Amino acid sequence: MTLLILKANRLNSLSLLLNYHSLGASGAVSGVMGSFIVRCYFARLRLNIPIFMVPAIANPVRVQALIVVCLFFALDLNGSVRKFIEEGCRIAHWAHVGGYLAGFILGYVIKLHRPAAEEAVAQKAERFSAEQENDERATRLYKDVLERHPEDERALWYFLRLYQYDPEKQETIFVRLIQVLMRQGFKKALGLLDDFFPKHIRSIPGDLLLRFGLHYIENSDYFKARLCFEMASEKEGPWRAKAMLKLAEVLAFQGSEALAGEVCSNIVSHFPETPFSKEALRLQKQILKIQRNSGAESL
Structure with a gap:
């Protein structure tokens, strides 16, 4: 804008200020490029350089994006100087330069x-x-x-x-x-x-182990589920009772009724008067029933 005012003053022509087309997307794009220098100065661009001027045969080259942006800025700066001296050019190079500078300054102001x-x-x-x-x-x-x-x-x-x-x-x-x-x-x-x-499964937090174990049960991977519940039940936390109950269920499903019964007893002793304790007692009764039936069949 400063260059435009100076040119109008030099030519003594007020019409340059009244009839000059100064609004366009190019200035806004230049502002974005100015902010780009602040935020992404380290970025690299991949350019395909045609060999023997044949686009189909190109050599990819990686260059710093900062170099490309500075090249465009230099061209617009040169165009602004020429526009101030010469007449006939209708490209608002000065608006581009202002856009670069405004975007650059704004980028620093908002700490990009x-x-x-x-x-x-x-x-x-x-x-x-x-x-x-x-x-x-x-x-x-x-x-x-x-x-x-x-x-x-x-x-x-x-x-x-x-x-x-x-x-x-x-x-x-x-x-x-x-x-x-x-x-x-x-x-x-x-x-x-x-x-x-x-x-590294032993070092995973108990709540995560419980979630992983539940996922493995849903997908019928009882080996992984058992390990997750075992590790989770050894860690103190609000997840422990549920992890122990799920461990007992997996053990019972795998045929380890004795181990499942021990886990149920631990739940009852460590978490009395809780829903998990009631579920453990119910599971214990089922395990005892299975053991009696298997004992009767063996006789």
């Missing part, structure tokens, strides 16, 4: 650069880890990421693979990751558990 810096570190770490397994630079950067964001999924996956020969460290990362995945969706957490089962 803060998450950008953190994401740049994560992107760099991911690139290093893709180039070489167990890259020291990636390890150092992912450690910085976890210090700022302890639940960063990419960093946790990286260390889960990195510590494959260190069970204690891998177990710590595994428990953190499975809780992060559970908040994103049950299926994602279940997929991780299935990949490692039964490794």
